[in-house]
Amino acid sequence: MTTSRVIGLVAGREFTTRLRSKSFVISTVLILAVLAAYVVLFTFIGKQSAAKIGLTGQATAMSQPLSAAAAKLGRQVQISTVDNEDDGVQQVRAGKLDVLVEGPLGAPTAVVKSTLDPVFQNVIEQLVRAQAIQAVLAQAQLPPTALNAAQSATVKVSALEPPDPEQGQRIALSLVTGVVLVFSIMAFGTAVAQGVVEEKSSRVVEILLATIRPWQLLAGKIIGIGVVGLIQVAVIAAAGLTLANTTGVFTLPTVAFGTILGALGWYILGFFLYAALLAAAGSLVSRQEELQSAITPISILPTIAFVVGVNLLIPNPTNTISTVLSLFPLFTPTLMPARIALGVAPAWQVVLAVVLMIAAILVVTWLAARIYRNAVLQTGARVRVLDALRAS
Amino acid sequence: MAEGVLEIDRVSKRYGNVQALHQMTFEVHAGELFGFVGSNGAGKTTTMRIALGVLAADAGEVRFDGRPVDLATRRRIGYMPEERGLYPKMKVREQLVYLAQLHGMSAGDARQATDGWVDRLGLTARRDDEVQKLSLGNQQRVQLIAALVHNPAVLVLDEPFSGLDPVAVDVMSEVLREQADRGVPVVFSSHQLELVERLCDRVGIVRSGQMVASGGVAELRESGPVRLVVDTPESDGDWATGLTGVRVVAVDGGRVTVELGEGGDDQQVLAAALKSGPVREFTRLRPTLTELFRNVVTEQGAS
Numbered sequence: 001m002t003t004s005r006v007i008g009l010v011a012g013r014e015f016t017t018r019l020r021s022k023s024f025v026i027s028t029v030l031i032l033a034v035l036a037a038y039v040v041l042f043t044f045i046g047k048q049s050a051a052k053i054g055l056t057g058q059a060t061a062m063s064q065p066l067s068a069a070a071a072k073l074g075r076q077v078q079i080s081t082v083d084n085e086d087d088g089v090q091q092v093r094a095g096k097l098d099v100l101v102e103g104p105l106g107a108p109t110a111v112v113k114s115t116l117d118p119v120f121q122n123v124i125e126q127l128v129r130a131q132a133i134q135a136v137l138a139q140a141q142l143p144p145t146a147l148n149a150a151q152s153a154t155v156k157v158s159a160l161e162p163p164d165p166e167q168g169q170r171i172a173l174s175l176v177t178g179v180v181l182v183f184s185i186m187a188f189g190t191a192v193a194q195g196v197v198e199e200k201s202s203r204v205v206e207i208l209l210a211t212i213r214p215w216q217l218l219a220g221k222i223i224g225i226g227v228v229g230l231i232q233v234a235v236i237a238a239a240g241l242t243l244a245n246t247t248g249v250f251t252l253p254t255v256a257f258g259t260i261l262g263a264l265g266w267y268i269l270g271f272f273l274y275a276a277l278l279a280a281a282g283s284l285v286s287r288q289e290e291l292q293s294a295i296t297p298i299s300i301l302p303t304i305a306f307v308v309g310v311n312l313l314i315p316n317p318t319n320t321i322s323t324v325l326s327l328f329p330l331f332t333p334t335l336m337p338a339r340i341a342l343g344v345a346p347a348w349q350v351v352l353a354v355v356l357m358i359a360a361i362l363v364v365t366w367l368a369a370r371i372y373r374n375a376v377l378q379t380g381a382r383v384r385v386l387d388a389l390r391a392s
Numbered sequence: 393m394a395e396g397v398l399e400i401d402r403v404s405k406r407y408g409n410v411q412a413l414h415q416m417t418f419e420v421h422a423g424e425l426f427g428f429v430g431s432n433g434a435g436k437t438t439t440m441r442i443a444l445g446v447l448a449a450d451a452g453e454v455r456f457d458g459r460p461v462d463l464a465t466r467r468r469i470g471y472m473p474e475e476r477g478l479y480p481k482m483k484v485r486e487q488l489v490y491l492a493q494l495h496g497m498s499a500g501d502a503r504q505a506t507d508g509w510v511d512r513l514g515l516t517a518r519r520d521d522e523v524q525k526l527s528l529g530n531q532q533r534v535q536l537i538a539a540l541v542h543n544p545a546v547l548v549l550d551e552p553f554s555g556l557d558p559v560a561v562d563v564m565s566e567v568l569r570e571q572a573d574r575g576v577p578v579v580f581s582s583h584q585l586e587l588v589e590r591l592c593d594r595v596g597i598v599r600s601g602q603m604v605a606s607g608g609v610a611e612l613r614e615s616g617p618v619r620l621v622v623d624t625p626e627s628d629g630d631w632a633t634g635l636t637g638v639r640v641v642a643v644d645g646g647r648v649t650v651e652l653g654e655g656g657d658d659q660q661v662l663a664a665a666l667k668s669g670p671v672r673e674f675t676r677l678r679p680t681l682t683e684l685f686r687n688v689v690t691e692q693g694a695s
């Protein structure tokens with residue numbers, strides 16, 4: 001029987017068993033729900049709600065200039081006229097109005113529930129001052145147009161590093177990609193470790209190893225579970241793209257598409273690296289209850305990388321620490337895609353990261369196969385890593 | 393060597409300071425049921441694991457059909473490990489088909505063989521249940537099928553009878569006998585010595601990693617010093633003392649058990665007994681396998 005047939009059989013069993021399992025279906029649905037919630041949330045946060053301003057008495061004359069000034073500042077306002085002051089105060093108290101402006105044009109009062117948005121305070125004050133200045137000018141018999149000319153004086157802004165209007169989207173994209181990658185790599189890597197312990201604790205491994213070689217069993221298991229994980233990541237990616245396109249949250253179709261396709265590649269590299277490590281860790285213990293403590297030192301790494309990465313990358317995408325960390329194979333699958341999405345990873349760094357990861361996968365798989373082979377038949381007490389590496 | 397013979401040839405294995413196997417040697421012929429007995433820790437499981445390649449030997453060789461056993465040969469061995477093991481959450485049929493395929497069967501053959509055995513052992517109604525939902529006895533049946541489903545050329549079973557109810561013991565015995573009759577060398581270990589004695593063609597007794605006695609059951613029982621039981625109800629049993637080459641083992645009234653040593657002669661014993669009065673019984677005492685086992689184990693332990 002050929003090696004590829006053996007590995008195919010093992011991988012096939014893993015694939016069908018996992019794909020039919022409840023946990024796979026549930027986790028896929030759950031992630032899609034979270035993703036949808038995220039996009040919906042993003043849509044709402046993106047649109048700030050309009051401030052509701054009520055005007056009464058003399059202040060109703062402010063309606064026109066007020067909405068003009070707010071528009072200039074990029075704030076949406078909804079201006080209404082209120083019959084009398086008491087009614088307006090009532091509405092502010094009830095939360096139907098954010099601000100009620102009343103009183104003489106020269107010295108109005110703004111009634112708010114607790115605080116007045118400084119932007120509106122500024123706008124109203126400017127209107128009041130302009131009114132006052134106009135009155136002074138009128139007394140000095142200067143034409144009102146002189147004031148308008150004076151008021152339209154502006155400052156020209158010359159930006160040395162113009163902001164990327166898409167920065168927010170890039171950050172969001174890199175965050176989502178990072179979360180999905182951390183989750184998928186860990187979830188399916190842990191599934192490999194659990195599978196190893198399941199075979200060990202149920203002792204079925206002895207029957208299997210009387211027929212096939214340890215590395216064939218390990219390879220089949222990693223490939224089978226890896227493909228299931230790839231399917232999940234692909235489903236999430238497709239759903240993410242569809243959501244992003246239909247809701248119009250993302251205006252960056254090419255970047256989003258590239259990042260998501262890239263994520264599949266990073267998933268494959270990251271999964272192989274972590275699955276081999278986790279399988280080796282799993283082979284050291286004999287019971288599922290002991291597994292958690294054996295894999296924690298490994299499984300915490302992608303999360304650390306992600307948390308560190310986010311905290312360093314978002315304020316300053318080009319910092320040196322995240323650049324160096326993103327080239328370290330264990331951190332690459334979570335940090336590099338984020339840097340690519342942020343548009344701060346030069347091509348040579350991406351290529352270098354991939355090369356380093358492939359090298360790391362080869363070394364780690366060799367070590368893991370050795371540990372696995374020596375530890376997988378030793379039941380009872382937890383096997384020490386050094387013993388497993390040393391024994392022949 | 394002869395065709396269809398499983399040979400364990402001077403296999404040694406050391407775990408740290410413990411010499412688990414020391415030049416373990418025996419062979420199981422085609423069509424033969426070989427019973428492998430010994431105390432706990434004597435090295436039976438280690439021997440079987442080495443034969444299956446699950447453990448590596450420090451020295452020695454396991455051969456089948458005259459050739460060292462390799463992975464391809466191992467696929468043709470049916471194995472039941474001491475620690476029973478199946479995927480608890482896999483369905484019976486699916487699991488057996490999978491194992492048969494791992495042993496090199498095509499999917500179609502695997503399904504056919506599985507269904508045949510499942511039917512034979514009365515598990516057809518449970519074949520789509522998860523293994524963990526089966527009773528212990530039924531799980532043992534599935535485990536046996538796992539060892540047989542790929543139509544093995546050799547059977548190696550570690551304690552196949554442990555934990556079986558009497559009906560299952562009969563089924564297991566029948567199946568093993570049938571496999572041997574098919575020309576398969578069958579080796580199994582057991583602590584149930586009466587069963588081994590009844591079932592096996594040949595027996596091997598291991599102690600501290602070495603084969604201390606092996607042979608046909610009858611042959612083994614004939615081996616060792618000759619013991620005679622002589623019933624002389626009208627004497628007090630004194631007649632036996634002082635006979636040349638005869639050692640008195642036990643005297644129970646007129647019933648005397650003697651062991652013949654060098655120069656001892658059974659006819660002389662009979663003559664002496666007749667002189668003391670009528671002889672109601674004169675029997676050659678053949679030890680049971682249990683007694684033999686006890687003798688061999690304690691004898692060696694004392695030396």
